[in-house]
């Protein structure tokens with residue numbers, strides 16, 4: 237797909253099916269992510285890839301977090317939470333590995349860099365005919381999930397990128413007029 241078309245027309249795909257993207261496609265996604273803009277070359281990125289039983293383990297962690305934050309949750313609710321990662325054959329958790337107290341690169345810049353890496357994954361997925369959906373939900377900010385994924389104190393989960401074969405048609409993206417967003421000082 238031509239680069240400008242991809243940038244103008246990228247769309248999320250919530251309906252995702254198997255088969256799991258192959259290793260070559262995944263490597264291409266990561267290589268795109270690893271070109272995220274990165275002040276001082278800190279490479280503040282970490283990726284955890286879940287597929288197969290890995291998705292079950294992530295679902296278990298989500299259910300544990302739900303039970304912790306909502307002790308009223310019954311088994312039916314927990315089971316529905318447990319199944320959430322199964323909405324895709326593969327998920328990549330994108331984590332900002334943040335070094336605090338750097339004079340020139342405050343934490344927000346490191347998190348932004350990881351956000352750019354996440355967007356690169358989403359774009360590179362669509363460029364290869366895959367579908368992708370960036371999700372956070374409450375789980376990205378939950379202490380149980382953070383601990384389960386091994387985050388350090390200042391790290392952040394910037395997203396769970398759900399990936400797979402598109403299970404439907406990509407929606408036609410809304411047309412937005414740059415003039416509504418851009419102020420020119422010329």
Ligand SMILES: Cc1cc2nc3c(=O)[nH]c(=O)nc-3n(C[C@H](O)[C@H](O)[C@H](O)COP(=O)(O)O)c2cc1C
Pocket residue numbers: 246247248249369370371372373394395
């Ligand atoms: C940081 C971040 C977190 C998001 N979390 C969720 C989420 O938890 N659930 C959801 O339905 N969409 C979430 N979205 C939005 C979707 O990824 C998507 O952008 C939105 O549905 C609009 O579709 P589009 O990307 O095709 O314009 C999130 C987006 C970002 C950037």
